[in-house]
Amino acid sequence: MDAKKYLQRIKVSADRNLDLEYLAKLQSGHMLNIPFENLDVTRKTPIRLNTDFFSEKILERGRGGFCYELNGLFQLLLSELGFQSRLISCTVKKPDGWAREDSHAAILVYLHQLPYLVDVGFGDSVRQPLPLTGEEKTDVSGTYRIKATAEGKFDLQRFEDGKWKILYRFSDRPVQLDDFHDACLFNQTSPESHFTHGDLATIATKDGRITLSGLTVTKSEESRKNKFELSVGKKKIFFSGNLT
Template sequence: MDAQKYLKRIEVSAERNLDLEYLKELQSSHMHKIPFENLDVTRKIPIQLDTDAFSEKILERSRGGFCYELNGLFQHLLSELGFQSHLISCTVKKPDGWVREDSHAAILVFLNQIPYLVDVGFGDSVRQPLPLTGEEKTDVSGSYRIRDSGKGIYDLQRLEDGEWRILYRFSDKRKQLDDFYDACLFNQTSPESHFTHGDLATIATKKGRVTLSGLTVTKSEEGTKEKYELTEEEKKEFLCEQFKIKL
């Protein structure tokens, strides 16, 4: 992987101290420049758990990806820069239960022996490193915290309507990309996977987020939402203009 090309894509300088501010800038800039998208999944283009393949797709073809690709490549960049980090597995919470266990990939980064959750592959979520100490953090997407459930298990929570809601549960145990083989295959092929049910592309903006789901565009900005429909031809143009994706 060409780390300089990666940093150029997210418009961040390489000559910085390996501290929390730099990590925060890397995460935020990544989420503003590289979309979360499942367009290969819906077109039945196999996604292999290989950072060279991720690099070719994201850096050479200016595409996005889903969690294994985005967090897999971002964790590789963090290691190249000198950050102490590793992948972790997470189980996403639904209103009526949980999705497949350990099927989401995220990152733990250690700064001054304090672990921080970093996730550039979960769509509309926290845009800055979140310490496992329980400290609350707020950005344009909401207020977040991590609760320690004991025995190395933690909950990522977001404040919604005055109550803390679990987004996902995770272990601090180190994972390798290959550990997500079955989950990646499931998310590409199973009718139970959210990603096989239609095109999805979403990216953070300074004041909110832009999401394309099927033919529906949702633009959120400072708490307000605008929705409208596209034709198939307009969708191709929108993907190119908004996400820099050419199919």
């Protein structure tokens, strides 16, 4: 992987200070410049768990990806820069229960032996490293914390409507990219996977987020949301509104 090209893509300069501030800058830069998207899934283009494949797609072709691609490549960058990092598996909490177990990939980064959750592949979520201590962190997307469970795992939580909502559950056990083979195949092919139900592309902005879902574009800024419908012609797709 070309770390220099990666840093150029996320608009972050190289830095020898491998501290929390630089880690946060890397995470924010990634989320502001590389989209989360499932366009290969809906077009039935196979996604292989291979960082060379991820690098060619994201760095050479300027694409985005979903969690295995984004966090898989970002963890490799962190390791090449000198951070102590490893992939972990997570189970996403849905409104009606839990998603497939251990089917989401995220990252733990250790700074002075203290672990921080870093995730650039979960769409609209925390934009800064989050310690596993329960400390609350707030950014433009919300207020977050990590709560330890009685079973020795951890819950990523966001404060919504006056209460803490679980986004996903994880353990600090290290995993390899290949460990997600079955989950990656499931998320590309199963009708139970929400990635197979239509196009999704979303990217963070300084003040919010822009999301394409099907033919609907949503631009969020702080507490405001504007929606625009796309109309499909023979060869072109047109906005029916103005994103500015």
